[in-house]
Amino acid sequence: xxxxxxxxxxxxxxxxxxxxxxxxxxxxxxxxxxxxxxxxxxxxxxxxxxxxxxxxxxxxxxxxxxxxxxxxxxxxxxxxxxxxxxxxxxxxxxxxxxxxxxxxxxxxxxxxxxxxxxxxxxxxxxxxxxxxxxxxxxxxxxxxxxxxxxxxxxxxxxxxxxxxxxxxxxxxxxxxxxxxxxxxxxxxxxxxxxxxxxxxxxxxxxxxxxxxxxxxxxxxxxxxxxxxxxxxxxxxxxxxxxxxxxxxxxxxxxxxxxxxxxxxxxxxxxxxxxxxxxxxxxxxxxxxxxxxxxxxxxxxxxxxxxxxxxxxxxxxxxxxxxxxxxxxxxxxxxxxxxxxxxxxxxxxxxxxxxxxxxxxxxxxxxxxxxxxxxxxxxxxxxxxxxxxxxxxxxxxxxxxxxxxxxxxxxxxxxxxxxxxxxxxxxxxxxxxxxxxxxxxxxxxxxxxxxxxxxxxxx
Amino acid sequence: xxxxxxxxxxxxxxxxxxxxxxxxxxxxxxxxxxxxxxxxxxxxxxxxxxxxxxxxxxxxxxxxxxxxxxxxxxxxxxxxxxxxxxxxxxxxxxxxxxxxxxxxxxxxxxxxxxxxxxxxxxxxxxxxxxxxxxxxxxxxxxxxxxxxxxxxxxxxxxxxxxxxxxxxxxxxxxxxxxxxxxxxxxxxxxxxxxxxxxxxxxxxxxxxxxxxxxxxxxxxxxxxxxxxxxxxxxxxxxxxxxxxxxxxxxxxxxxxxxxxxxxxxxxxxxxxxxxxxxxxxxxxxxxxxxxxxxxxxxxxxxxxxxxxxxxxxxxxxxxxxxxxxxxxxxxxxxxxxxxxxxxxxxxxxxxxxxxxxxxxxxxxxxxxxxxxxxxxxxxxxxxxxxxxxxxxxxxxxxxxxxxxxxxxxx
Numbered sequence: 086x087x088x089x090x091x092x093x094x095x096x097x098x099x100x101x102x103x104x105x106x107x108x109x110x111x112x113x114x115x116x117x118x119x120x121x122x123x124x125x126x127x128x129x130x131x132x133x134x135x136x137x138x139x140x141x142x143x144x145x146x147x148x149x150x151x152x153x154x155x156x157x158x159x160x161x162x163x164x165x166x167x168x169x170x171x172x173x174x175x176x177x178x179x180x181x182x183x184x185x186x187x188x189x190x191x192x193x194x195x196x197x198x199x200x201x202x203x204x205x206x207x208x209x210x211x212x213x214x215x216x217x218x219x220x221x222x223x224x225x226x227x228x229x230x231x232x233x234x235x236x237x238x239x240x241x242x243x244x245x246x247x248x249x250x251x252x253x254x255x256x257x258x259x260x261x262x263x264x265x266x267x268x269x270x271x272x273x274x275x276x277x278x279x280x281x282x283x284x285x286x287x288x289x290x291x292x293x294x295x296x297x298x299x300x301x302x303x304x305x306x307x308x309x310x311x312x313x314x315x316x317x318x319x320x321x322x323x324x325x326x327x328x329x330x331x332x333x334x335x336x337x338x339x340x341x342x343x344x345x346x347x348x349x350x351x352x353x354x355x356x357x358x359x360x361x362x363x364x365x366x367x368x369x370x371x372x373x374x375x376x377x378x379x380x381x382x383x384x385x386x387x388x389x390x391x392x393x394x395x396x397x398x399x400x401x402x403x404x405x406x407x408x409x410x411x412x413x414x415x416x417x418x419x420x421x422x423x424x425x426x427x428x429x430x431x432x433x434x435x436x437x438x439x440x441x442x443x444x445x446x447x448x449x450x451x452x453x454x455x456x457x458x459x460x461x462x463x464x465x466x467x468x469x470x471x472x473x474x475x476x477x478x479x480x481x482x483x484x485x486x487x488x489x490x491x492x493x494x495x496x497x498x499x500x501x502x503x504x505x506x507x508x509x510x511x512x513x514x515x516x517x518x519x520x521x522x523x524x525x526x527x528x529x530x531x532x533x534x535x536x537x538x539x540x541x542x543x
Numbered sequence: 544x545x546x547x548x549x550x551x552x553x554x555x556x557x558x559x560x561x562x563x564x565x566x567x568x569x570x571x572x573x574x575x576x577x578x579x580x581x582x583x584x585x586x587x588x589x590x591x592x593x594x595x596x597x598x599x600x601x602x603x604x605x606x607x608x609x610x611x612x613x614x615x616x617x618x619x620x621x622x623x624x625x626x627x628x629x630x631x632x633x634x635x636x637x638x639x640x641x642x643x644x645x646x647x648x649x650x651x652x653x654x655x656x657x658x659x660x661x662x663x664x665x666x667x668x669x670x671x672x673x674x675x676x677x678x679x680x681x682x683x684x685x686x687x688x689x690x691x692x693x694x695x696x697x698x699x700x701x702x703x704x705x706x707x708x709x710x711x712x713x714x715x716x717x718x719x720x721x722x723x724x725x726x727x728x729x730x731x732x733x734x735x736x737x738x739x740x741x742x743x744x745x746x747x748x749x750x751x752x753x754x755x756x757x758x759x760x761x762x763x764x765x766x767x768x769x770x771x772x773x774x775x776x777x778x779x780x781x782x783x784x785x786x787x788x789x790x791x792x793x794x795x796x797x798x799x800x801x802x803x804x805x806x807x808x809x810x811x812x813x814x815x816x817x818x819x820x821x822x823x824x825x826x827x828x829x830x831x832x833x834x835x836x837x838x839x840x841x842x843x844x845x846x847x848x849x850x851x852x853x854x855x856x857x858x859x860x861x862x863x864x865x866x867x868x869x870x871x872x873x874x875x876x877x878x879x880x881x882x883x884x885x886x887x888x889x890x891x892x893x894x895x896x897x898x899x900x901x902x903x904x905x906x907x908x909x910x911x912x913x914x915x916x917x918x919x920x921x922x923x924x925x926x927x928x929x930x931x932x933x934x935x936x937x938x939x940x941x942x943x944x945x946x947x948x949x950x951x952x953x
Contacts, residue, residue: 227843402838402874411644411868455839458881461931462874470932512880512931 123147124523125160126502129169132471132509134176134479134493144174146500149522154494167518169504175474176494177234177501177519180453181397181481182351182377182406182438184238185228186210186253189442192241194248195282198290199303201343202336203248205240206267211253211260215452222526223263225255229527231454232503232516237269237438237485242278242353242377242407245290245300246271249339250351252485254501255453256519256526265487270375271343273300274353275362277416278407297362304370307340314341349373349486351397353406355380355416364388375484378440380404380417383424386431395434395484398425398476401462406440425476426467436481437463437473461510470510578602579942580615584624584923587890588913589631589897599629601919604942609913622937630893630928631913632680632920632940634900635875636833637787637813637864640670641684641699644868648689653730654743657771658694660685661713666706674872675701676946678922678935679865681711681911682872683904688720688789691730691739695775696787698904700920701872702938702945711906716787716811717779721795737798744806747776785809785905787833793817800824811903813864816841819850826857831903833862836881837870851882855891862900880929889929 124146131142133154143160145153160166184192191208194200210216215227228236239250249268257263279296283289290296313331320328342348352363355378364385367374376382379396382389389396398404404420405412428435437460441452456477464473482492490499500523507514519527579601586597588609598613599606615621639647642663649655664684674682685696698712719740722733730736750773757766778784786808790796796818803810812818815834818825825832832854835847854861863878865871870878879892887895901911909918919942926933938946 230845400839402871402877403840452843454843458931459839464932465934510932512877512884512929515884 122523123152123161123164124167124500124520125158125164126167126169126174126504126520127160129172129174129504131494132173132175132474133495134475135495141170142174144494144502146502146520146523149500149524151494151496151498151500153496167504172517173505173507173509173514174494175503175505175509176478176492176498177503177521178232178453178456178477179436179481179485179491180228180233180236180439180441180456180477181436181484182239183236183441183453184241185215185225185236185439185441185452186213186238188213192442193243193282194240195243195286198245198279198283198296198299200240200244200248200336201246201271201303201339202334203240204251204268205238205248206251206253206264209238209251209253209260211263222258223256223260224526226527228255228453229519230516230529231452231456231458232505232519233453233456234501234503234519234521235265235487235491236453237481239270239272239351242272242274242276243282244274245279245296246273246303246340248272249348252487254521256521256524265490266485268339268342268348269485269487270349270351271339272351272353272377274377275300275359276353276355276378276407277413278353293358293362297366300366301369304340304344304366307337307344308370310334310337311341311344343372344370346371346373349375351375351377353377355404355406356418357381357384360385360389364392364394367392367394378404378406379428380420380424382433383421383427386428386433389428390432393434395436395480396428397436397438397481397484398428399438399440400459401425401437401466402459408440408442422462422466425463429468429472429476434480434484435476436484437476438481457509457516458512461512464510474509577942578607578616578619579919579939580613580619580621581624581629581921581923582615582621584627584629586629586913587631587893587928589890589893590912590914591890593890597629599913599919599921601921601939601942604919606913606915606917606919608915624923626925627936628924628926628928628933629913630678630922630924631897631911632918632922632938633678633875633896634681634683634862634904634906634911635674635679635865635867635872636683636811636862636900636903638674638682638684638867638872639687640674640682640701640867640872641665641668641697643668647687648693649686650689653691653725653728653739654772655686655690655694656692656717656743656775658686659697659714660695661697661710664697664699664706670867670872671701674867674875675938675940676935677873677875678924678938679872679875680920680922680938680940680945681901681904681906683715683787683900685716685718685787688718688723690720691723691736692717692719692743694718695784698906700940702940703943711909712904714775714778714784715904715906716785717775718787718789720789721799722790722792733792733795733798737802740802741805743776744780744802744808747773747780748806750774751777751780779808780806782809785811787811787813789813791816793820796821797824800828800830803828803830814841814866815850816847819846819853822853822857822859825854826859831860831862833864833900833903836878836885837864837866838874838877838881840870845885848881849885851879851892851895852886855887860899860902861895862903863895864900876928877931880931883929892929 126144131139142156143158211223217224235254240247250270251267252265252269254263284291354360354363376396382396399406439453460477479492482488502520504518506517581599586594600608646663686693695714696716698715700709703709724731730739753767811831813833815832865875879896882892898911901907921939923937936948
């Protein structure tokens with residue numbers, strides 16, 4: 086265990102970034118001023134994710150929030166009206182696990198297998214490749230093309246406890262405003278990531294039992310840390326002034342949040358062995374568990390359903406989320422496309438995510454841009470059509486703890502809305518326009534979809 | 544372990560084949576009719592026709608006829624395909640299935656044109672079945688990109704009891720890899736890779752010349768020493784074989800085109816990520832492209848996704864690939880589906896998954912379209928082939944039912 090100092094530094098760095106970004110937030114007000122305060126998207130087939138499809142319905146957004154959804158809404162006279170007849174309207178997609186916006190080198194702090202103090206927001210760069218860079222509002226164009234309006238970004242899976250992830254939007258005036266929830270979860274892995282990382286360094290852990298014992302030991306340390314603070318805090322003030330307080334440790338602080346169920350633990354586990362291991366730990370220490378990957382989760386579906394443990398599945402077309410060019414057959418013995426359907430049928434909460442591995446070079450892996458197309462494969466393998474859409478909207482919002490703001494078209498939620506030019510599950514369908522907080526942040530150009538800075542090529 | 548097992552199995556393959564053949568000869572002829580009529584589906588032949596309510600007649604593993612309103616031969620087993628879509632068995636022009644991963648790259652050398660993928664193929668590899676079940680009935684499976692020249696690919700069917708019969712071409716294209724710089728040994732720069740290839744072709748010419756001289760001289764004296772690698776490159780220079788080039792950057796593509804200008808070999812560009820930037824240079828030289836997209840994995844930029852459309856417009860023969868394990872073979876048809884999304888007409892996209900891939904692999908006389916006389920490799924789907932919700936119902940390889948979804952374990 087190390088890095089208490091680096092955690093503090095991270096927090097200071099974040100503060101500096103936050104202040105730096107806060108300064109031009111007068112721009113944010115200008116953007117807001119240019120955006121109509123009332124938007125009415127009228128006439129489309131509205132898939133709210135909270136109820137049945139509504140044909141010829143209107144979605145009303147006022148001051149960035151959903152103000153109404155229905156077929157008999159009266160449209161205010163000051164509304165900017167968007168005609169969506171013949172089109173489909175649904176909430177912005179949510180990618181429940183992504184590394185988009187993070188330098189690959191920042192995904193594995195491999196000096197220590199346990200680094201709960203790290204916060205990915207400190208490495209999140211919404212001005213990098215695939216984003217609109219330079220001055221002006223932030224736009225993750227590569228994700229907006231696919232209709233993704235929010236994503237969970239987390240540290241990689243190369244170590245046991247890799248740190249704290251965040252839920253961010255893909256468009257907005259600045260980093261502060263696009264951050265929906267931070268920290269949103271503690272990312273961990275009991276799969277082959279940590280064993281591979283430390284085997285090459287000739288350090289422990291080399292094996293799964295070593296991974297589990299190190300994780301268990303860290304959680305025990307967090308329990309002890311928690312008790313020592315509780316003991317100190319329970320003393321009368323007169324006694325406190327004489328006693329030395331326990332030493333602050335940001336990593337332990339974060340793990341205590343996990344133990345108090347204030348922060349869920351997302352544990353990457355693909356095999357039955359690893360999923361069982363993660364569930365044993367959750368029972369032993371009493372924390373909220375989310376399984377990442379879960380390639381073989383269907384073999385554990387009844388146990389997962391009984392405990393209401395959500396699974397954030399990898400891409401249907403490429404469940405090998407560890408990112409190796411040649412998938413490790415031990416970690417992925419027999420992926421089955423029916424996994425999502427079986428889990429849903431058993432009552433396990435699921436989300437389908439991209440697990441996009443950073444950016445850079447010619448060979449980029451799947452990103453949120455293809456989330457809808459990839460998830461639509463599950464419809465051929467037993468997941469009902471509307472559940473496919475919920476697995477990339479409402480369910481990730483619920484799993485990530487942001488369903489009060491995101492994931493469905495319901496009054497009071499954020500006006501994050503996408504308009505599609507055809508049925509969402511057809512490969513020929515395109516996301517035509519994207520609204521985030523009621524603001525039009527992306528529109529597919531006449532010359533086809535375009536990259537940042539490469540508008541309307543002939 | 545896996546490598547050793549596969550070598551052993553391959554060594555035994557001819558013996559096993561002989562044994563099976565003998566066993567077959569002793570058993571009485573199967574009572575099942577050798578004529579099958581697939582009736583009522585919409586048949587996409589990939590030869591320029593879409594036949595509504597079509598009939599495909601299969602006799603002895605070959606396509607005997609295809610059309611609408613054909614008379615069903617007496618004694619034929621009739622399969623009703625009303626409401627189904629019928630396409631040719633697909634041909635994945637760039638895959639690595641069938642061999643152990645550690646057999647794909649002879650990392651110890653930079654040049655190994657004499658290596659042959661066929662020597663690593665394992666009939667029991669776990670990659671064949673999912674490919675066949677997804678309708679990928681033929682693959683060009685080859686060595687990796689770890690070396691500048693890693694050897695000859697094989698063209699193989701993904702299903703069939705007799706492994707030897709499944710092989711359409713034992714040597715099916717010489718793999719080279721542009722831009723694969725290695726930190727541990729030369730060549731470590733792009734110009735050095737190109738220079739190494741130039742030297743390889745020059746040596747092969749000299750090798751051919753030494754044999755020509757010996758033959759012209761009445762074969763007097765001992766023949767020149769044989770060199771397997773140079774024999775392989777010589778076959779390429781004589782147009783008996785062709786070059787399959789792993790290449791991404793436009794600069795590497797141009798370097799390769801200049802090598803082609805110099806030595807005159809037949810060429811297919813593989814992956815070809817930035818080929819769209821030099822499309823006219825490629826079209827002018829009649830070079831084939833086996834390119835993006837790789838479904839939703841690689842080729843994220845919008846221009847790259849539009850490559851198939853750009854090359855169709857330019858008149859270039861374009862085919863798709865999975866590069867399995869990069870994309871699993873089972874998603875092959877969606878590489879074509881993505882191209883439709885980016886402007887390619889549906890039937891052109893289907894050609895990229897079938898006949899164009901077969902042409903580039905030099906096996907179009909056998910596979911790649913539903914035409915009289917070709918192998919009866921046929922895929923039946925329950926909806927448009929390009930939609931993600933559509934599933935494969937049946938796959939026929941050489942007329943034999945290789946997959947029947949209704950029999951799938953629940």
